[in-house]
Structure formats: structure tokens, C-alpha cells
Amino acid sequence: MTYLTKPKLHHPDLPKNALGYTRRDYEGPISTLCAGCGHDSISAAIIQAFYELSIEPHRVAKLSGIGCSSKTPTYFLGQSHGFNSVHGRMPSVLTGAALANRDLIYLGVSGDGDSASIGIGQFAHVMRRGVNMVYIVENNGVYGLTKGQFSATADKGSKAKRGAVNDDEPIDLVQLALILGATYVARGFSGDKGQLVPLIKAAIEHRGAAVIDIVSPCVAFNNHAGSTKSYDYVRGHNEAVNRLDFVPVREPIAAAVPPGGVQPIALHDGSTILLRKLHPEYDAHDKVGALAFVEAQRMKGEVVTGLLYVHEDPSDLHDMQNTVDAPLNTLGDDVLVPGSAALEKFNASMR
Amino acid sequence: MNPTDIAHPDYFHKVVDCQWACPAHTPVPEYIRLIAAGRYGDAYLINWQSNVFPGILGRTCDRPCEPACRRGRVEEGSDGKVKPEPVAICRLKRVAADFKEDIRDRLPQPAAKKNGKRIALVGAGPASLTVARDLAPLGYDCVVFDGDARAGGMMRTQIPKFRLPETVIDEEVGYVLDLGVDFRGGERIDSMKTLLGQGYDAVFVGSGAPRGRDLDVPGRREAAAHIHIGIDWLASVSFGHVAKIGKRVVVLGGGNTAMDCCRSSRRLGGDDVQVIVRSGFDEMKASPWEKEDAMHEGIPIRNFLVPKEVTHVDGLLTGVTFEKVAAQKDSRGRRKLVPTGEPDVHVPCDDVLVAIGQENAFPWIERDVGIDFDEWDMPVVDTTTLAATRPGVFFGGDAAFGPKNIIWAVAHGHEAAISIDLFCRGDDLRRRPPPHVTLASQKMGIHEWSYDNAVAPDRRFRVPLKETTLALKSIKIEVELGFDTRIALAEAQRCLNCDVQTVFADRLCIECDACVDICPMDCITFTENGDEPELRQRLRAPAHDLAQDIYVSGTLKTGRIMAKDEDVCLHCGLCAERCPTGAWDMQKFLLDMAHADDRCRTRHAPDRALPAPVARAGD
Numbered sequence: 001m002t003y004l005t006k007p008k009l010h011h012p013d014l015p016k017n018a019l020g021y022t023r024r025d026y027e028g029p030i031s032t033l034c035a036g037c038g039h040d041s042i043s044a045a046i047i048q049a050f051y052e053l054s055i056e057p058h059r060v061a062k063l064s065g066i067g068c069s070s071k072t073p074t075y076f077l078g079q080s081h082g083f084n085s086v087h088g089r090m091p092s093v094l095t096g097a098a099l100a101n102r103d104l105i106y107l108g109v110s111g112d113g114d115s116a117s118i119g120i121g122q123f124a125h126v127m128r129r130g131v132n133m134v135y136i137v138e139n140n141g142v143y144g145l146t147k148g149q150f151s152a153t154a155d156k157g158s159k160a161k162r163g164a165v166n167d168d169e170p171i172d173l174v175q176l177a178l179i180l181g182a183t184y185v186a187r188g189f190s191g192d193k194g195q196l197v198p199l200i201k202a203a204i205e206h207r208g209a210a211v212i213d214i215v216s217p218c219v220a221f222n223n224h225a226g227s228t229k230s231y232d233y234v235r236g237h238n239e240a241v242n243r244l245d246f247v248p249v250r251e252p253i254a255a256a257v258p259p260g261g262v263q264p265i266a267l268h269d270g271s272t273i274l275l276r277k278l279h280p281e282y283d284a285h286d287k288v289g290a291l292a293f294v295e296a297q298r299m300k301g302e303v304v305t306g307l308l309y310v311h312e313d314p315s316d317l318h319d320m321q322n323t324v325d326a327p328l329n330t331l332g333d334d335v336l337v338p339g340s341a342a343l344e345k346f347n348a349s350m351r
Numbered sequence: 352m353n354p355t356d357i358a359h360p361d362y363f364h365k366v367v368d369c370q371w372a373c374p375a376h377t378p379v380p381e382y383i384r385l386i387a388a389g390r391y392g393d394a395y396l397i398n399w400q401s402n403v404f405p406g407i408l409g410r411t412c413d414r415p416c417e418p419a420c421r422r423g424r425v426e427e428g429s430d431g432k433v434k435p436e437p438v439a440i441c442r443l444k445r446v447a448a449d450f451k452e453d454i455r456d457r458l459p460q461p462a463a464k465k466n467g468k469r470i471a472l473v474g475a476g477p478a479s480l481t482v483a484r485d486l487a488p489l490g491y492d493c494v495v496f497d498g499d500a501r502a503g504g505m506m507r508t509q510i511p512k513f514r515l516p517e518t519v520i521d522e523e524v525g526y527v528l529d530l531g532v533d534f535r536g537g538e539r540i541d542s543m544k545t546l547l548g549q550g551y552d553a554v555f556v557g558s559g560a561p562r563g564r565d566l567d568v569p570g571r572r573e574a575a576a577h578i579h580i581g582i583d584w585l586a587s588v589s590f591g592h593v594a595k596i597g598k599r600v601v602v603l604g605g606g607n608t609a610m611d612c613c614r615s616s617r618r619l620g621g622d623d624v625q626v627i628v629r630s631g632f633d634e635m636k637a638s639p640w641e642k643e644d645a646m647h648e649g650i651p652i653r654n655f656l657v658p659k660e661v662t663h664v665d666g667l668l669t670g671v672t673f674e675k676v677a678a679q680k681d682s683r684g685r686r687k688l689v690p691t692g693e694p695d696v697h698v699p700c701d702d703v704l705v706a707i708g709q710e711n712a713f714p715w716i717e718r719d720v721g722i723d724f725d726e727w728d729m730p731v732v733d734t735t736t737l738a739a740t741r742p743g744v745f746f747g748g749d750a751a752f753g754p755k756n757i758i759w760a761v762a763h764g765h766e767a768a769i770s771i772d773l774f775c776r777g778d779d780l781r782r783r784p785p786p787h788v789t790l791a792s793q794k795m796g797i798h799e800w801s802y803d804n805a806v807a808p809d810r811r812f813r814v815p816l817k818e819t820t821l822a823l824k825s826i827k828i829e830v831e832l833g834f835d836t837r838i839a840l841a842e843a844q845r846c847l848n849c850d851v852q853t854v855f856a857d858r859l860c861i862e863c864d865a866c867v868d869i870c871p872m873d874c875i876t877f878t879e880n881g882d883e884p885e886l887r888q889r890l891r892a893p894a895h896d897l898a899q900d901i902y903v904s905g906t907l908k909t910g911r912i913m914a915k916d917e918d919v920c921l922h923c924g925l926c927a928e929r930c931p932t933g934a935w936d937m938q939k940f941l942l943d944m945a946h947a948d949d950r951c952r953t954r955h956a957p958d959r960a961l962p963a964p965v966a967r968a969g970d
Contacts, residue, residue: 003798004804004805004923004925004928005805006869006871006925007805007806007808007871007921007923008808008871009425009426009427009806009871009872009921010427010871010872010873011872011873011874011892011919012424012425012427012919013892013893013895014873014892024871030869031869034931035865035928035929035930035931036861036863036865036929036930036931036932037865037931038863040865040868040869040929041863041864041865041868043868044864044867044868190864191862191863191864193864217863219861219863219931220931223861231861231862231863232861232908235908235909
């Protein structure tokens with residue numbers, strides 16, 4: 001917790017993006033989380049991603065539930081829309097907002113408690129509906145706000161700070177998301193922004209339900225020997241299947257493709273992800289293979305990171321529901337409230 | 352890169368840009384914090400210890416610290432037009448002097464017991480007075496000779512009273528003389544040989560650069576009655592021998608003496624005063640603020656005009672003719688002034704003041720007394736010890752290496768005093784006592800520091816001035832009113848506390864990136880090690896300023912290193928506040944230069960002769 005405001009002064013050579021904004025323009029107020037919290041690194045990665053994509057902050061809506069993770073939207077994108085909802089209910093609010101205004105970029109920010117315990121039902125349904133969003137889970141394996149009890153994502157056999165051993169099976173949100181139909185599934189580590197920032201950028205450009213499970217060490221309650229979500233453990237067991245380079249629409253792909261082992265993946269807006277394989281057999285288009293690989297590595301105690309699955313031609317909630325193309329707030333009353341005659345006609349069609 | 356050796360006194364000293372730039376290495380942020388706390392007396396004494404004349408320097412210093420100030424590198428012009436400005440260090444020094452309580456009982460007392468050594472000091476200017484200040488309390492019998500009746504040297508004779516009131520000189524020169532110094536006013540030393548024959552244990556020459564360079568053009572001699580050498584004229588004004596000047600005055604020269612001459616002229620009857628320089632306005636030697644002050648008083652500065660002839664009618668000055676020139680680069684890239692071929696310019700005037708430079712002059716030092724002079728007729732002086740070639744003779748101030756300024760004279764004085772002390776003890780002059788350095792954590796609580804780490808957004812505050820029409824009425828009315836305590840506090844808050852250092856402990860770091868994420872200036876990078884030029888390129892913000900060091904840690908757990916660019920660090924301490932393990936800590940670096948006192952001997956590094964930082968004297 002810091003009481004100062006971060007000085008407005010910045011490096012004299014700080015670069016600007018296509019909109020003329022510096023990275024600092026994408027910050028929010030200073031974080032009140034514990035010093036060293038992995039969540040703050042994730043906030044920094046989100047700031048970096050939106051800055052690099054030159055996205056106007058007012059085009060973004062950030063939504064969250066309850067918990068340390070769900071506090072973080074305050075600390076980035078200070079000029080964006082925000083909604084801090086009820087515990088575990090962020091997916092419903094996000095779905096509603098996405099239906100009403102499809103023009104915004106939706107960023108759901110949640111934690112392992114918010115998504116894997118109280119909100120697991122909501123998590124499941126927002127995935128299967130294919131809501132166009134970036135769903136970030138800041139996953140530290142403990143309830144930090146209540147002093148470090150195991151959460152539902154804590155690995156079986158891992159130790160709490162005071163020595164208690166977790167006997168329950170963990171919920172792996174990556175596997176859950178794969179099964180439930182998310183079309184972009186990735187895992188990152190808060191301590192590796194080089195990998196994380198491109199993952200977030202590609203998720204923003206992906207049209208469909210994009211989930212990134214980010215292992216984020218809780219420095220106060222889950223960064224000790226025996227934890228499987230500590231800086232040391234994740235660094236020692238990080239099984240990265242690939243590295244991403246994100247190529248925006250404007251740049252010709254040929255120039256950016258380094259030779260050897262690179263797989264270009266086109267995104268719907270014309271930008272491209274360049275996937276540098278670190279595991280020769282791993283195929284990010286093979287959902288069944290992804291599930292098997294992640295599970296096999298999990299059994300060995302390894303943490304698989306990278307872009308684990310991507311559907312190249314996803315459909316989203318709007319496609320499936322055949323909604324109007326324009327945001328509802330741009331439609332006039334005559335369209336939104338067609339009158340009793342229209343209602344009669346509709347009812348008649350249902351008889 | 353190898354891990355940075357932060358135990359070396361120079362490493363963190365360099366980070367305190369102002370202190371590093373100051374010839375006397377005054378601990379600037381330390382006294383600025385005391386001013387902010389209202390402890391003016393304490394702030395004054397830190398200055399007094401280091402630079403001897405805080406009240407005088409707070410009005411007249413050349414301020415090498417201010418161009419060095421970090422604030423000038425990190426402030427952003429809000430509209431791109433306002434340029435970043437340093438903290439008004441010099442004027443804050445004056446605040447300490449203006450608002451201090453009576454500090455006389457906190458100054459050293461005259462030595463109760465003399466040590467039997469007699470030191471002769473030639474000239475009673477800042478260099479000699481500094482030597483006397485350092486040596487007299489130790490028991491040395493210091494005898495200061497000066498041709499003038501009162502002590503102070505050029506501070507008294509050459510700096511006009513509207514910039515430096517007599518009372519300030521009397522007070523601070525008095526503090527030195529009250530230490531039991533034997534001042535012999537009106538006793539000009541005419542022969543070094545005679546002086547050396549009087550049995551002094553050491554002789555210090557601090558006689559300044561007393562000869563003003565003359566103009567050598569046709570008509571100079573004929574019209575001599577109304578052509579004056581700048582520094583001599585200023586001295587005559589100071590002593591009250593001159594109280595008037597003609598209505599139209601031409602001042603030749605572009606240094607600070609020229610600025611003092613023109614502004615003095617405005618107060619002694621000169622209505623139409625102009626400064627005319629050979630070269631360009633930007634090339635003038637005068638400090639920017641002195642030029643501003645002159646122009647503020649309605650004095651135009653004309654450039655690229657080379658004096659060609661003094662015109663006169665029967666020996667009565669009528670004006671000066673100038674040739675128009677332009678600056679050009681020759682084939683070797685050297686700047687040269689070449690005539691433009693345009694018609695000459697004639698500037699009619701009643702008086703001419705010549706302020707085109709000063710020279711050293713040692714007609715009183717016989718060339719056969721063992722003091723060597725070089726090809727430019729300057730004494731051969733060691734830049735570290737300030738010793739001349741004859742053992743026991745030392746030089747300092749302008750007399751040593753040519754015209755500089757008061758703060759350099761003070762720095763020389765301190766080093767010469769150390770040398771004289773070593774010499775009188777029969778010790779090796781090259782074994783300089785190292786500076787006294789402390790580095791102490793400023794942590795008070797989890798997120799509380801003993802210094803105010805919030806960065807003030809204010810721009811530099813202006814010093815209030817006396818209204819020009821009133822100021823010009825008398826040569827004795829001080830123009831600058833100085834900061835009041837309210838503005839002083841606000842200006843003091845602009846100081847970034849660069850002496851509170853970011854100290855990094857490798858073994859505590861868990862590489863969580865919290866410091867990287869919070870740093871407002873992108874100073875910190877965790878990356879693979881490399882050679883410095885290559886590493887500088889791949890930091891979060893490329894480190895182009897090679898004068899500023901990169902602080903490099905040892906190898907961390909992941910095999911990477913921490914590299915911090917010291918260049919634009921705000922010392923806000925957020926890295927330390929966000930560090931979960933205390934790997935970053937804010938520690939105050941306090942460096943006290945060694946002075947000639949009893950501590951010198953106990954401070955000796957037993958088998959290592961440290962080069963004193965003042966080795967840069969004369970650079």
C-alpha cells in the first residue's frame with residue numbers, strides 16, 4: 001500500500017503510440033495491493049498491451065467481481081468504463097453489457113475465488129455462450145483478502161504458509177474453458193511480461209470468448225516453499241509451449257516472420273499472431289491434444305503456459321443470437337419500442 | 352558489466368549532481384531539507400563548514416550546481432515551450448543566511464593554544480580566508496596581508512554593492528577574522544623574497560588575478576581620461592573614489608565584470624549604457640542570469656562588433672568605432688570572426704569601460720626564489736595539493752590557475768589548508784585524507800520515509816526584485832530581495848533529494864517486477880547482463896546520457912541482473928515502497944569533504960593514497 005500519488009513526470013524519451021498517447025496515459029491511480037503482488041504486474045501488462053495496440057481508452061469496458069484481482073481494474077486504464085460487480089457475477093454483467101453495446105472492448109478481470117468458487121457457474125455459461133471478451137483470471141491459489149486460505153485452484157498437496165496441506169483436487173480453469181467452448185485459451189505468468197503482453201494483445205483482437213489464466217504469486221500468503229504458485233515454483237516448472245509475436249494489421253507479415261518454426265495465425269481483423277513453437281509436437285489448433293497435454297503436464301507438476309488453443313474462425317454470442325449490428329444506444333425509440341401492433345404480430349407468430 | 356561498487360565514495364556522490372558539480376562539494380540536498388524544515392541556522396552551518404561564505408555565495412555564486420540539477424533533466428515543459436529549470440539552489444543558500452538565528456556561539460573558537468607554526472597568506476580574498484578559517488582553529492598563527500585596508504579581496508572591491516551589501520561581507524569575513532587571524536590591512540607584499548626571509552612555516556598566495564586586460568586600439572592613449580579598466584573602476588566605485596560617470600557609456604566585454612560595470616554605470620548617471628561584445632550573444636562568458644539582470648535594467652547588449660578605434664577631439668573621448676564581424680568555421684572546424692565588409696559602426700559615448708578579461712600578475716615574486724613559472728608566466732602549481740615548486744609555498748584561487756570564481760577559490764583554500772597542515776607535520780602531501788561518507792536507511796515505517804518523497808510539480812520560483820526605478824537610484828540598494836520563507840519552502844520542495852539513494856540488495860530480490868512497474872521514469876530493468884554500451888541500448892528506456900552511470904546488481908536467481916539508469920531517477924522511493932522484500936531501500940548518502948583539522952590524521956587510509964576529488968581543480 002502506497003500513500004503517494006505516482007509522480008506525473010515521466011522519462012523524457014517516453015515513446016508515444018499512434019494516438020499520441022504514452023504508456024503512462026493508460027495508467028490508473030496507484031495500486032493499494034500489497035507490495036510485490038503479481039496482480040500489479042498483470043495490470044502493467046494490460047496497460048502495455050492497450051498502449052501498444054493504440055486503443056482509445058474510452059472504447060474499453062473493464063468489469064470485475066470481488067477480491068484482490070477484482071480491485072485491479074482501478075489501477076489501469078483510468079479513462080475507460082468500469083463496473084465492479086457482485087462476487088462471482090461479473091460474467092452476467094459483462095454479457096448484458098456486451099449485448100447492449102457490441103462496439104466496446106470487454107475486459108473481464110477476475111480471480112481464482114471469483115471464478116472457480118462462488119462464480120464457477122457464471123464462468124461456465126459465459127464461456128459456452130461465446131461472449132466476445134477478454135476474460136483474465138489473476139490466479140494465485142489463495143484467498144489473499146482473508147489471509148491465505150486455499151482457493152479452488154490450489155494444487156493438491158501444496159502447502160499453505162503455516163504448513164497446512166491441501167487435500168482437495170484443484171480446478172484447472174484452462175481445461176474447464178477448453179471443455180466449455182472458449183475459442184482462445186492461454187495461460188501466462190505475471191513474472192514473464194515478455195510472454196504475457198502478446199497473449200493479452202492477441203486476446204483483445206480475438207473475436208469470441210478469450211480466456212487467459214495468469215498465475216500470479218500472492219507475495220503475502222502464497223510465495224513460500226511448498227506453494228505451487230510461488231515465483232520460484234512457477235519459474236522452475238514453467239513449461240512454455242510457444243511464444244507469441246503479435247503483428248498488427250498495418251505491418252506486412254513477411255517482414256516480421258523470423259525463419260524456422262513459426263506458425264502465422266490470422267485474426268479476424270487482419271492482424272496476425274506469429275507462434276514460435278517451443279514444443280515441436282504441440283498444436284494450438286488441436287483442442288483434444290491441448291486438453292491431454294495440459295493434463296499430462298499437470299500430473300507431473302508442470303505449469304503449461306503459452307497460447308494453448310485458438311479457434312481460427314470463431315463465432316460469438318452476437319452471431320449465435322443474430323442480434324442487430326448497431327449498439328442499442330444508437331437506435332431510436334421507434335426501433336427499440338415498436339408498439340403494441342408489433343407485439344401483437346410477434347405473439348401471433350408464436351401461437 | 353561488473354556489479355557496481357557502491358562502497359566507492361564517488362559512485363553515489365556522482366548521483367547527487369549538484370554536490371558533484373560544486374567545487375567545494377557542498378551537500379546541497381541536505382541543507383535544502385533543513386531550509387524546508389525551517390532550520391535556517393543548521394542549513395547555514397552546513398554551508399559555512401563547506402563553503403565559508405554562504406551569504407556572499409548565496410548572492411554571487413557562479414552556481415555550477417544549477418546546470419547540473421536533475422530537475423533540469425526531468426521536468427517536462429507542459430506546452431513544450433517552457434524549459435525545465437533547476438532548483439534555485441543559490442538563492443536558497445541566501446535564505447539560510449538571511450533567516451538564520453545568531454550562530455556565533457556555534458562557530459569554532461580561536462585556538463586556546465597555538466601550535467607554534469606561522470603561516471603567511473598573501474591577499475585577503477576568499478582563497479586566503481578559507482585557508483585561515485581551516486587552519487586558525489587548529490592553532491596555526493595565520494597572518495593575512497592585503498594592500499587594501501579591509502579584508503574580502505575581490506568580493507569587496509569588484510562586486511557592486513547592489514548585488515552584495517557591505518554588511519554581508521563584513522559579517523562573513525568577520526567570522527573568519529574572529530578566529531584569531533592576524534589581518535594586516537594596507538600591507539601590500541612587494542617581494543616574495545623578503546616574505547620568505549621572515550621565517551614563516553608556509554606561504555599561501557591568494558592574490559587573485561588583479562590585472563584587467565587593456566584595449567589596444569588607436570586613440571586609446573589620447574582619450575585615456577575617459578577610458579577605464581573595468582575591475583579597477585569597480586574597485587574605485589566600491590571605495591567611493593568614483594561616484595559619477597558620463598551619460599553615455601559603452602562597456603566592452605561579455606563577462607560578469609562587464610555586467611557589473613554596466614549595471615553600476617546605470618546607477619552613477621549613465622542613462623544610455625550599452626554592452627558591446629566581439630563575439631555572439633550566446634558565446635558571452637557572463638552567466639545567463641547576469642545577462643538577464645542587465646537587460647532587465649534597460650541595458651542593450653550588442654554583439655559581433657570588434658572595437659577598431661577610439662575617436663576623440665583633442666583628447667576628449669567622442670566614441671568608439673566598431674567593425675562588423677560574423678562567426679565562421681574554418682576548414683578545421685574552428686570558429687573565427689571575419690569582417691562582414693559592412694560599413695563600420697560608430698557609437699558616440701562619454702565614457703568607455705574595458706572589461707575584456709583579467710590576467711594574473713606576479714611582479715612581486717622574484718623568479719629566483721625556487722618558484723617555477725610556465726611559458727604563460729603562470730606559477731607551476733599542483734592541481735591536487737596546490738603546492739608550488741618551492742616546498743612550503745602554495746597557491747589558490749585565481750592566483751593558482753587563472754580567473755575562476757569565489758567557489759573555486761574556496762575549494763582551493765580547503766585543499767591548500769590540508770596541504771599546509773600535512774606540510775607542517777612533515778607528512779606526504781599526496782596522502783590526502785579521504786572524504787567522510789555515511790549511507791543510512793531513511794525508512795521510518797512500512798511506507799514512511801524520513802524525507803518528503805512526494806515530487807512537487809511546481810515550476811521554479813522567481814526571486815522578487817526591487818522595483819527598477821527605485822533600484823537604479825542608488826548603487827547601494829540591493830536589487831534582489833531574496834525569497835521570503837513561504838517561497839523558500841515551496842522552492843525547497845522542488846528539490847528531488849538526490850542524496851537519498853536507491854540501494855539494491857541482490858540476495859533479497861525475488862524478481863517480482865514491482866519496482867519496474869511502479870517506476871515513473873522507467874529507470875529499472877531486469878535483463879541479461881552485457882557490455883555497457885550494448886546494455887545501455889536495451890534498457891526499458893535507452894540510457895543515452897553517458898555522464899550518468901548505470902547501477903548494476905550481481906547475478907540474480909533467474910540469471911539476470913538489475914540495471915538502473917541513474918540519469919532521470921526522481922528518488923521518489925516508490926521502488927522501495929513497492930518492494931515486498933526490502934531489496935530496495937532508500938539510504939541517505941552524506942559526503943563531507945575532509946578539512947584540515949584533527950580528524951585528518953585519524954581518517955587516513957593506512958596504506959592507500961586516495962586521489963582527492965579536487966584533482967579536478969584546474970580542469
